[in-house]
Amino acid sequence: MTKPELKSAQKTKAGSLRAGSLPALSGLDLKEIQEKLKPLNLPAFRARQIHSWIYHKYVSGFDEMTDLPASLRDQLKESFQIPLLNLAHLQVSSDGTRKYLFSLADGQLVESVLMSFHDRKNLSACLSSQVGCAVGCTFCATGYLGFKRNLTKQEIVDQVMSIQRESGLRVGNIVYMGQGEPLLNVDEVVASIRAVIGSVGIGARHITVSTSGIIPGIERLAKEHLPLTLALSLHAPDPQTREKIVPITRKYPLEELIPALKDYAETSGRRVTIEYVLLAGVTDSAQQAKGLADMVRDIHCNVNLIPFNPIYDENGKSLYKRPTRAAQEQFKKIVERSGRTVTIRLERGTDIDAACGQLHNKFQEK
Ligand code: SF4
Incomplete structure (x- = not known):
């Protein structure tokens, strides 16, 4: 049996890992993203762009959203994060x-x-x-x-x-x-x-x-x-x-x-x-x-x-x-x-801890 590859995401004790403190956008639908973006007064198409980057291109940061102006990416970084988990x-x-x-x-x-x-x-x-x-x-x-x-x-x-x-x-x-x-x-x-x-x-x-x-x-x-x-x-x-x-x-x-x-x-x-x-x-x-x-x-x-x-x-x-x-x-x-x-x-995965x-x-x- 091949030894499973083990990968720790961070060298912190499990359970002490925390998602960032900013509100996350991944996991929200388009309407909810529009709602979150309201305080920024952006045109409606921006929410659709962001939704598409998250769900179709799997981005994890706003810098990857290359069709957004740099100033907007900076603004978004100050207010939100993408992953929740x-x-x-x-x-x-x-x-x-x-x-x-x-x-x-x-x-x-x-x-x-x-x-x-x-x-x-x-x-x-x-x-x-x-x-x-x-x-x-x-x-x-x-x-x-x-x-x-x-x-x-x-x-x-x-x-x-x-x-x-x-x-x-x-x-x-x-x-x-x-x-x-x-x-x-x-x-x-x-x-x-x-x-x-x-x-x-x-x-x-x-x-x-x-x-x-x-x-x-x-x-x-x-x-x-x-x-x-x-x-x-x-x-x-x-x-x-x-x-x-x-x-x-x-x-x-x-x-x-x-x-x-x-x-x-x-x-x-x-x-x-x-x-x-x-x-x-x-x-x-x-x-x-x-x-x-x-x-x-x-x-x-x-x-x-x-x-x-x-x-x-x-x-x-x-x-x-x-x-x-x-x-x-x-x-x-x-x-x-x-x-x-x-x-x-x-x-599947019998050589790892596959049982739920x-x-x-x-x-x-x-
Ligand atoms: S219902 Fe709960 S306890 Fe039963 S198999 Fe599913 S996760 Fe396990």
């Missing part, structure tokens, strides 16, 4: 996956990931929607952090822009699958989706929102009529197992969640994705595969099986294990009897 740490995997740890203005840390797949043209960015998470899934490193706070729309959108600025690459797909439960921060997430569509230029069909099963959030998302993909992190077809590994099941039980998901698929006309983490001896039995097949048979969906990416505690122990490749294939075969398309997720929350936790400990 600071890069605290970057890990690059041997397969090209780039894992970012960003520090926010209040010193909190969030993770984002840039992934490429050989069978897909577009690069995918996985975004965080909260600092920490209240859902507490037992197989998730973020779950162990607890909930810190919601991210703002601007903090969510600037993750995509920070990735594009750092890598120089264009992101084509967005997945809300990083730290946090997006539908427990649904207002800011929906606002960020609208900004990703309108300003970053990524269509709704290239956006996936993943939820652990927040029923009011699913209903709210349906009302937005956005042709995006909803992914449900199901992880177990039987309530007993699901309650153990996804504790929010007690609040939103499967017998209410599955009808809500079906309603979403019907209202939106979009095929939903069922995400299912394979934990050896916990969620990978033949009986559970049959239960999953029965459950998804009449849902307009695809099934994505995720072999568990171990998270280790300080003693080098992991609570769960990944099933063998043969066990994964066996499980897949049974679920395929439902007539649904079933895939096993291609693993791992990198954050590492820095938090330090």
Whole structure:
């Protein structure tokens, strides 16, 4: 295994990094940029120019905006900065996956990931929607952090822009699958989706929102009529197992969640994705595969099986294990009897702290 390239953005202690004190423009839409620029009394086209430099040319400073007069660039530098987030740490995997740890203005840390797949043209960015998470899934490193706070729309959108600025690459797909439960921060997430569509230029069909099963959030998302993909992190077809590994099941039980998901698929006309983490001896039995097949048979969906990416505690122990490749294939075969398309997720970044929350936790400990 190739050793991952480790890069620290600044030689400061993680968590003590601060974004500058000036208001940031990246992550804002055109209207909001116009609003911010009002005190400068600029002609309307200046806001459009600045918006275009930020979102189409990925600039990180006003000096790069070469079609603005030097005096205006100086004026802008005194009042604003472009990036909102600071890069605290970057890990690059041997397969090209780039894992970012960003520090926010209040010193909190969030993770984002840039992934490429050989069978897909577009690069995918996985975004965080909260600092920490209240859902507490037992197989998730973020779950162990607890909930810190919601991210703002601007903090969510600037993750995509920070990735594009750092890598120089264009992101084509967005997945809300990083730290946090997006539908427990649904207002800011929906606002960020609208900004990703309108300003970053990524269509709704290239956006996936993943939820652990927040029923009011699913209903709210349906009302937005956005042709995006909803992914449900199901992880177990039987309530007993699901309650153990996804504790929010007690609040939103499967017998209410599955009808809500079906309603979403019907209202939106979009095929939903069922995400299912394979934990050896916990969620990978033949009986559970049959239960999953029965459950998804009449849902307009695809099934994505995720072999568990171990998270280790300080003693080098992991609570769960990944099933063998043969066990994964066996499980897949049974679920395929439902007539649904079933895939096993291609693993990315396994030589870095790719599981959501791992990198954050590492820095938090330090
Ligand atoms: S898997 Fe998602 S919903 Fe569950 S604890 Fe982790 S971040 Fe939260």
